[in-house]
Amino acid sequence: MDFEFHDTPKLAKLRNEVRAWLDLNIPMDFEISDNPHDVLPGSTKYEFIREARRKLGAKGWLASTWPKEYGGGGLSVDEAAVVDSEVAQRPWSRFGVGDFFVSSLGFFGPQLLMMGTEEQKKRFGTPLLRGEIIAWQGYSEPDCGSDAASVKTTAIRDGDDYVVNGSKIWLGSQYDNADYIFVVAVTDPKAPRRRNIGLFLVPVGLPGISKVRVPMMRNCHTGGWHIFFENVRVPVEYLIGGHENATNGWRAISAGSSGTMPPQINLGFTVRDHNQEFVLAYCRETKHDGQPLSQDSDVREALVEVEIQLELNRLFAMRQNWLAMTGKRLVGYEAAQTHLHRKDVTAIEQSDAYNDILGPAALMKEPEWALFEGNIEYQHFIPVAHAAAGTTAEVDSMLMARWACRIGD
Ligand SMILES: Cc1cc2nc3c(=O)[nH]c(=O)nc-3n(C[C@H](O)[C@H](O)[C@H](O)COP(=O)(O)OP(=O)(O)OC[C@H]3O[C@@H](n4cnc5c(N)ncnc54)[C@H](O)[C@@H]3O)c2cc1C
Incomplete structure (x- = not known):
């Protein structure tokens, strides 16, 4: 196809x-x-x-x-x-x-x-x-990650406000500030699971919000944030959908898997991998024992292995976009498969291959030694640090298995 x-x-x-x-x-x-x-x-x-x-x-x-x-x-x-x-x-x-x-x-x-x-x-x-504001995702808590319906943070109505208590962890990125946090919180502690949750867009400056740094490998120099909410009064204007949707948050959170979201495409993974481009050029230009590295049979084999995995990634990503563009089933096993292959197969093989080909320089970030402005060293963080970001490999595998066995949520 x-x-x-x-x-x-x-x-x-x-x-x-x-x-x-x-x-x-x-x-x-x-x-x-x-x-x-x-x-x-x-x-x-x-x-x-x-x-x-x-x-x-x-x-x-x-x-x-x-x-x-x-x-x-x-x-x-x-x-x-x-x-x-x-x-x-x-x-x-x-x-x-x-x-x-x-x-x-x-x-x-x-x-x-x-x-x-x-x-x-x-x-x-x-x-x-329009790219004018940034909102961080506030789902994960110290005791809650993959199973987002188990959040403990509460948002209890008091007049026209919701009083938020609890904490969210692993937030943020290297692009290190946010205007809002979109927070998943329990609005009705007595209601059944998944029918007890609201989704809020909380302005970061509200009184009662504090934060501490959490060291994280992905953002190795900046880390992420652990955000604490202590009696934070959030006006109803920030509850998505208003009072009548106070316990409908799960509907929005799971929209991706219910196919109710508008068609989306993401072509970021369909273009050539920048690190691989660099390493290919480097191997063509750099000589060892009088011949370019690219002529060495071990180097060639390692490069070809990475190239195959990257091409598979590209094809998976193309398939995702083709599904979105043709209005076909958007989320079955495909997204999990794409995600899993990118994180768990390619990223690991790529790092190993670059270590073998480039030697110690692959592990250096100091400007005088680093290759490709430190991107090759940084490549090593990706398989480890990304293992849990978004979903874990086990959850991806489980989603694929559920689809294969035709088991619902
Ligand atoms: C770099 C990075 C950035 C992040 N950014 C954010 C962010 O901005 N906002 C945010 O809210 N969160 C963020 N997270 C958190 C991320 O969403 C969670 O780490 C992820 O959902 C996994 O949750 P957990 O770490 O609590 O692990 P758990 O869910 O506790 O899982 C622990 C282990 O159990 C396994 N497991 C769990 N459930 C199942 C199951 N049903 N079947 C089989 N195995 C299972 C998992 O695979 C894992 O090995 C970030 C994480 C990372 C690493």
Whole structure:
């Protein structure tokens, strides 16, 4: 089956327009590394990322298929695929600049669109989809991760406010600030599981919110945050869907798996892997015993193995997008399979292969030794640190098994 995109003349015209706009507005040659030190708020690179997101958002190209009245681009899915594939090829796209699937947009955006009041969609949706504000995901707690329905944080109604108590952990990213946290909390402790939960968009500045750093491998220099809520009064305007949806939060949280979300595409994983491109070029240019590394049979074999896994990833990602674009079943085993292969197979093989090929330099981040601005060293964090991010390998496997055995949630 052919999952590749084939432009019609109309789409080819759009592609040219997008390319020209990107060349003009977000320069190609901006040098940027994965080193979290380089992308802390206030740094040139951080400001570049935020500004690029705002520019894409203002064009409606952060959430291209979303309605224009809420800050989206109002494009069809195949038009959005053209926009996304052009954005994904830019070097800065590695930082989620154009990535719809950062948590602000990819998780919370659809929930807001699905369950938010008209006022909330306009008030929060528009700045979110235009890249003006950032919201962190507040699901996980010290004793609750994979099973999001087991949250202990409570939000108990008191007049027109909800009083929130509890804590959320592992929040944040190297792009290290947020305007809001979208928080899952129990609003009715006596109601049955999954019918007792509300979804709030909590402004980070409310009294009673405090935070401490949690060391995390993925954001090795900055860590994540453990956020505490102590009698935080959250006005009802921040409860998604208002009072009448106070116990309907699970509907929004599980929207991804119920197929009720609008079609989404994510072409970030369909372009060539930047690290592999670097290593291929390095092996062609670097000589060992008088011949390029790329002529060594062991090196060639290791590179080919990585190349095969990366190509499989690309095909899985193409299939995901093809499913979304053709309106076919969006979430079965496919997303879990794609996720699992990317995290558990490719990332590990890639790190091992780069160690074998590049030797100690693959483990150095000091500028005088590091390869590809430290990206090769950083590659080693990915399989370990990403193992639990989003879902774990076991949960992915279980989702696939459930699908295979036709067992529901
Ligand atoms: C880099 C990173 C960033 C993160 N960012 C955020 C964030 O921004 N916001 C947020 O809310 N959370 C965030 N998380 C938390 C993440 O969502 C959780 O780590 C994840 O959901 C797993 O939960 P847990 O760590 O509590 O493990 P648990 O759910 O306690 O799982 C422990 C072990 O049991 C296994 N297990 C659990 N359930 C099953 C099952 N049903 N069948 C088989 N095995 C099972 C798991 O696979 C795992 O091995 C982040 C995590 C990481 C690593």
